[in-house]
Amino acid sequence: MTSELMAFYSAHDDFNAWRAALAAEDVELRQADDIVEAGRVRHALVWKPPHGFFARFPNLGLVVNLGAGVDALVGRSDLPDVPITRLSDPKMARMMAGYVLFAVLRHARNIPAFERAQRQRRWHYIHPRDPETINVGVLGLGELGLTAAMECARQGFRVRGWSNSPKAVDGIETSAGPDALEAVLGSSDIVVCMLPQTAATRGLLDAARLAQMRSGAAFVNVSRGSIVDEMALIEALRTGHIAEATLDVFATEPLPSESPLWTMDKVLITPHLASIALPASAARQIGENVRRSRTGEPLLGRVDPGRGY
Structure with a gap:
């Protein structure tokens, strides 16, 4: 089976650590700006991506927020109509x-x-x-x-x-x-x-x-x-x-x-570091949700945009 392709965007997190952790879950993570075959991207792992980011990927089926708080994501006008999950590690x-x-x-x-x-x-x-x-x-x-x-x-x-x-x-x-x-x-x-x-x-x-x-x-x-x-x-x-x-x-x-x-x-x-996502442990939930997204099973940590969490 071909690895699932996931686009990554964050100004702060360690891309190499996330890429290595997700590779073990059969998820191929690439920097969004480096992706040529945008139609292959079914998942996105993001933290405060720029406006218009999601329009580049027409076949998205899952957006994973790189953290537990999703307020910066759910209020956007350009958010695609796909499931959103938060990290629950x-x-x-x-x-x-x-x-x-x-x-x-x-x-x-x-x-x-x-x-x-x-x-x-x-x-x-x-x-x-x-x-x-x-x-x-x-x-x-x-x-x-x-x-x-x-x-x-x-x-x-x-x-x-x-x-x-x-x-x-x-x-x-x-x-x-x-x-x-x-x-x-x-x-x-x-x-x-x-x-x-x-x-x-x-x-x-x-x-x-x-x-x-x-x-x-x-x-x-x-x-x-x-x-x-x-x-x-x-x-x-x-x-x-x-x-x-x-x-x-x-x-x-x-x-x-x-x-x-x-x-x-x-x-x-302190500079907003009370809790951060750790790739080695959080990747397991992301990989599980990628598999569930493919099979139609209920997602872990799914966000209700109407409630805001």
Whole structure:
């Protein structure tokens, strides 16, 4: 059987690693710009391709988004009417859970205060708190959010999860819907945003919602910058209503050099790397979906464009 031909487009990911991993799944990956026989291409592995990209490949039957978040893809006007899948790799979930746990522990153990004291050459003791006395609110209980919430609970934190639709999770108090959000924000010592970007979540954490957070709480964002009113967040940090923040995502990326966030010692900035797709493990799901696409079986991680995830 001839290898399936897949077009690749991403400005950031390691093409050679993806090509080698997919070769083991009998998928021939080529850079989109190097493909001459466009009619042979039945699949595309992409991250934010340029407008008009898909028109070059008239026989597409599957689009694979190079990540778990599909907001940059499903809102496009040039998207072909074919199935879209997102990567659903356990290693991505584990990587995200590790980052979230790092951020939660950093705030729970007062590490930013110790970092400031070190710069001042000042011995500064703060007595550690029992994790069971610290409330962690996790907004978004999808695959990544749920894994992170469970990891925090495993470490002894009191975790409250909030989602769009009701979910029951052992060891985690859950709630759903707009009316329940205020209670989660107001009762959490650390709020972790893991929501998908949709029409309903864009700008959800505005000045009014941030004001509902417990005074002196910490904020962690690993989802999308557009979910948070960035200027309102900056003001809440300036006033101390939000004491500290760990931010991996921003409204504009890279974060502009003039952003006040850069100079705030209350803020840790990382460049959108809380979780990335790992070719060696994610290729298995892609290869399986290529086979399912050929046989007409249900696809893994299929996206509902109407819902946005």
